[in-house]
Amino acid sequence: MKDEKKRGRPRAFDAKAALAKARDVFWDRGFAAASLDNLSAATKLNRPSLYGAFGDKEDLYLDTLEGYRQDGMDALAEALDPSLQLRDNLARVYAGALAVYLHGEIAARGCLLIGTATVEAVEHERVREVLGRSLSDFDGAIEKRMRLAVESGELAEGADPQMLAMLASAVMHSLAVRARAGDSRETLEEIASSGVELICGSARQS
Amino acid sequence: MKDEKKRGRPRAFDAKAALAKARDVFWDRGFAAASLDNLSAATKLNRPSLYGAFGDKEDLYLDTLEGYRQDGMDALAEALDPSLQLRDNLARVYAGALAVYLHGEIAARGCLLIGTATVEAVEHERVREVLGRSLSDFDGAIEKRMRLAVESGELAEGADPQMLAMLASAVMHSLAVRARAGDSRETLEEIASSGVELICGSARQS
DNA sequence: CATATTTTGTACCGCTTCGCATTAAATTCT
DNA sequence: AGAATTTAATGCGAAGCGGTACAAAATATG
Numbered sequence: 202m203k204d205e206k207k208r209g210r211p212r213a214f215d216a217k218a219a220l221a222k223a224r225d226v227f228w229d230r231g232f233a234a235a236s237l238d239n240l241s242a243a244t245k246l247n248r249p250s251l252y253g254a255f256g257d258k259e260d261l262y263l264d265t266l267e268g269y270r271q272d273g274m275d276a277l278a279e280a281l282d283p284s285l286q287l288r289d290n291l292a293r294v295y296a297g298a299l300a301v302y303l304h305g306e307i308a309a310r311g312c313l314l315i316g317t318a319t320v321e322a323v324e325h326e327r328v329r330e331v332l333g334r335s336l337s338d339f340d341g342a343i344e345k346r347m348r349l350a351v352e353s354g355e356l357a358e359g360a361d362p363q364m365l366a367m368l369a370s371a372v373m374h375s376l377a378v379r380a381r382a383g384d385s386r387e388t389l390e391e392i393a394s395s396g397v398e399l400i401c402g403s404a405r406q407s
Numbered sequence: 408m409k410d411e412k413k414r415g416r417p418r419a420f421d422a423k424a425a426l427a428k429a430r431d432v433f434w435d436r437g438f439a440a441a442s443l444d445n446l447s448a449a450t451k452l453n454r455p456s457l458y459g460a461f462g463d464k465e466d467l468y469l470d471t472l473e474g475y476r477q478d479g480m481d482a483l484a485e486a487l488d489p490s491l492q493l494r495d496n497l498a499r500v501y502a503g504a505l506a507v508y509l510h511g512e513i514a515a516r517g518c519l520l521i522g523t524a525t526v527e528a529v530e531h532e533r534v535r536e537v538l539g540r541s542l543s544d545f546d547g548a549i550e551k552r553m554r555l556a557v558e559s560g561e562l563a564e565g566a567d568p569q570m571l572a573m574l575a576s577a578v579m580h581s582l583a584v585r586a587r588a589g590d591s592r593e594t595l596e597e598i599a600s601s602g603v604e605l606i607c608g609s610a611r612q613s
Numbered sequence: 614c615a616t617a618t619t620t621t622g623t624a625c626c627g628c629t630t631c632g633c634a635t636t637a638a639a640t641t642c643t
Numbered sequence: 644a645g646a647a648t649t650t651a652a653t654g655c656g657a658a659g660c661g662g663t664a665c666a667a668a669a670t671a672t673g
Binding site for chain 2: 617618619620621622623
């Protein structure tokens with residue numbers, strides 16, 4: 202169902218690859234400061250092609266956010282493998298995030314959503330919606346793992362999975378902001394491991 | 408030393424009030440999307456006056472950030488009154504933050520620094536510097552209070568004041584992001600109080 | 614009162630912005 | 644082969660951008 206030959210001139214570019222290039226531009230500059238010329242240069246598509254394929258600048262931006270969200274959720278699901286200890290799960294989540302956040306040409310880019318969507322969230326309702334949904338999906342996935350940990354006895358019986366998940370996410374948010382603010386990898390790794398300790402403090406070592 | 412009469416035509420506006428108006432514009436729109444026309448309209452200063460008083464747009468933005476940082480540190484110092492329990496201190500810090508974060512015409516504005524400076528931090532070194540300094544000053548003030556709590560025995564002897572402070576800040580960062588993403592006051596208050604519990608968990612009730 | 618100095622307001626500059634109209638090119642369908 | 648359809652490339656255009664030149668206004672100084 203992918204190779205139904207459409208009539209008309211075929212595309213000379215890979216939409217997914219173009220989206221990835223556009224994402225890098227937004228990641229560095231943010232939505233407002235990223236110009237269509239920047240995006241056109243990075244994707245090697247001229248503006249009308251960009252427009253035809255993705256819609257206007259906001260549509261394109263929302264597309265990149267959605268893709269990023271999806272990638273993040275995939276990585277999260279993998280990191281939360283329930284056959285591992287909760288501690289290890291969280292450590293993997295943070296390590297994976299830092300690998301992404303600390304990448305950057307000029308300075309560390311942090312999280313695309315927290316670093317660039319947050320600023321637009323006030324005036325662009327669609328961005329606010331994607332951001333809100335991304336955060337709560339993230340919370341939800343961790344909460345699910347936390348609930349499992351309570352059921353299996355890995356966390357104390359009285360532990361509140363939802364709140365522990367929110368706090369585990371809070372550490373992520375902090376890593377995202379601090380990475381973009383220029384904190385060193387060492388600092389961020391310490392915060393991550395302290396966060397794991399605090400949140401899993403009541404979890405028994407197996 | 409404030410009323411040294413300068414020669415020449417006197418200013419017809421209050422610079423501090425103008426700065427506060429400009430801050431509101433940046434707070435809603437972010438640095439990149441705030442135009443000089445927006446700022447001029449909000450402050451009721453025409454562009455040359457703005458320029459004369461504060462320099463270019465980036466200078467003006469950095470001025471608003473610096474003022475915000477200062478206000479925040481003042482509020483923090485007040486909330487961390489060491490004659491109160493550490494629990495109460497943190498609760499006051501979060502309550503004060505939420506009062507600021509949840510204010511907004513269209514949607515909650517969150518934190519000016521985290522909500523608008525983060526996105527510019529990659530490409531504007533001066534913004535990154537202010538943001539980094541603001542975050543670490545905040546950490547530092549809380550850490551100081553944490554250290555006191557360890558010395559006074561309010562926190563367990565083995566507790567790491569620096570790391571507890573970083574995590575207390577992490578909850579703030581999360582509140583800042585989530586407020587701007589549209590989370591409800593109730594949700595944010597729950598997170599704040601869970602954060603207090605988790606961080607002060609080992610603190611004895613007096 | 615004249616001069617120097619600073620602020621104010623108007624108007625404008627060159628540049629960039631986003632989006633689109635238009636034409637050329639490449640492919641499928643008939 | 645020719646019509647239909649889709650994409651690609653050029654380039655434009657109206658609006659907005661940040662910043663400033665310039666002259667008028669308001670004050671202090673001599």
